[in-house]
Amino acid sequence: MFPSRAGPAARAPSRPLAAGLLALLSTAGAWGADDGRGGALYAECKRCHQAGRGAEHRIGPHLNDVFGRRAASLEGFPYSPAMKAAGAGGLTWTEATLDAFLADPHAFVPGSRMSYAGLANREERGELLAWLRGFSGAGSDLPPAEPTITPEEYGLDPQLLTISGDPEYGAYLAGECTTCHRYDGSDRGIPSITGWPLEDFVIALQAYKRAKRTHPVMQLVAGRLSDEEIAALAVHFRNLADEP
Amino acid sequence: MNQSNGTGGLSRRHFLATAAATSAALTAPAVLGQARPRVVVVGGGAGGATAARYIARDSKGAVDVTLVEPTRTYYSCFFSNLYIGGFRDFASIGHTYGALAAGHGINVVHDWAVSVDRDARSVGLAGGGSLAYDRLVLAPGIDFRPGSVPGWDLSQQNRMPHAYKAGSQTQLLRAQIEAMPQGGVYCMVAPPNPFRCPPGPYERISMVAHVLKQSNPSAKILIVDPKEKFSKQGLFEDGWQRHYAGMVERVGPDFGGDKVEVRPEAMEVVIDGEATKVDVCNVIPAQQAGRIAALAGITNEAGWAPVVAHTMQSREDENIHVLGDASQQGDMPKSGFSANSQAKVCAMAVRGALTDSSVFPARFSNTCWSLIGTDDGVKVGASYQATDEKIAKTDGFISEVGESAELRKATYEESLDWYAAISGDIFG
Structure with missing residues (x-):
């Protein structure tokens, strides 16, 4: 069962495809044929974005x-x-606009909530975009979307x-x-936490609480939050995104 | 007086609850028999402006909030050292109050609060008016203790600036540093504990050294310090050695750092009886709560206003809350971050007392970033909880000597984002 908003990718393929076959079918630079660099660069994106069959919105929209x-x-x-204003003003994602956005997201769309400082190397951007292009126009020929984060990777109880x-x-x-996290996002190392899915928020804070993530301020803050308090914060910041 | 005020507070709360219930039962708009509860906040810095904003925002108009602040543009002490070091322009540390007025309906009064009538519950203004309150929040920051540095008083602050209330003093100090003769001496008379921003004087030393190293590399920096130890000492001394070797000398109490006087006319600093000629003298005197706290009669002999940790209420008057530098609360350092944190506890307690909003356990936190050199940031932080006795530290961390350049750069960049975030959190 895939959410309808996932568009064409929501259509389940008629049969599972082996990775090797995918490599043969895909166009140059697409997700299946990559020699590693585009996919490796995309690994950082995967912490917030899903792409592939059944992809949903997470911290970032599906790709x-x-x-x-x-x-x-x-x-x-x-x-x-x-970002809404940029879209209303006519911004459409093409090779050129995506390249400019990824080079310096907060210069290209000031106020974007994407917590990413940018990829300075033009060649690497090209490889990342080639990888991303594999998720466009592929219809149902997509591998299943991978989760952005799971409780298991931090040894957390899914309960x-x-x-x-x-x-x-x-x-x-x-x-x-909110003494440190701006509502509008950031490119300097303190990410936006507004509008996160509940699961991503809870897992991230629980990981800090248990020192499975290393930032000292976040360990300090999360260390004394109870499970109920973490859940309360998750709901608050999720709801914040719906405010005008 | 406390007792009668306390009774009044309880009755009032009961009355409000009853009135709200009655109007709800009649499904009529909640028109109460009297005006909305009134909160007056004195001081528009990290403590006061945050409290005003949170009370107004979260009560959604149910509380009438007035903010009294004399300046039209507030220059934050935090990051003012970065202006001295050339890392920020001056406008970037200035903040105005338009968003608090326009976005949250706060009545912003640009005036000085000069008296508090605790029986009548009103604040007198220098401009002649007065403001009645149900709850008063005092967040006046610091003033300097008269006579703490013999030879220095406010009439000498142009010759020997303190630059410890940001604004024209900060600009003056930077101009004096830039005008120093080659090979000249910058002297800081550091303050005794407790004082605003414990790492502040030493971050300033770092920033002065950064400027002089570029423009005046043979200049010397002298710190005259009455304290044995200071905040982030190991980190700063390591950084000074790495970035500014041979430039900084500190005279602690062992060598007379606690026996200092100044002669502004002669530009001399006298350490334990021995006079030294200097070119810039940055005198940061001993401190106490901003004067309105003393005028309200809620300060102790040390000059600070003791508070109840759970609510930030004055121990002398439960209708008054004291925030930030002016309060004597326990373990938290006097910092903008602390004041902002305390303001949120205060706002929650004030709303709980004046409306039917929920009251939650107080919790506090603080992180102080300092810049030692280009892309060389460090930080110290802690979390705190309220006990009946004080705000008590529960846990903490500090940067370490020998961290990678990447981590130090990330720490500095984190501080930039923190500044943007807390500015929005305070001023809207």
């Missing part, structure tokens, strides 16, 4: 059929006001994701976050 798409045009993703949070408590606790 299926991004080539040719108007910016901020997918339903169901809480785009930043800046932690089922705790329901109190938004009012979350709003109070969020005061401790």
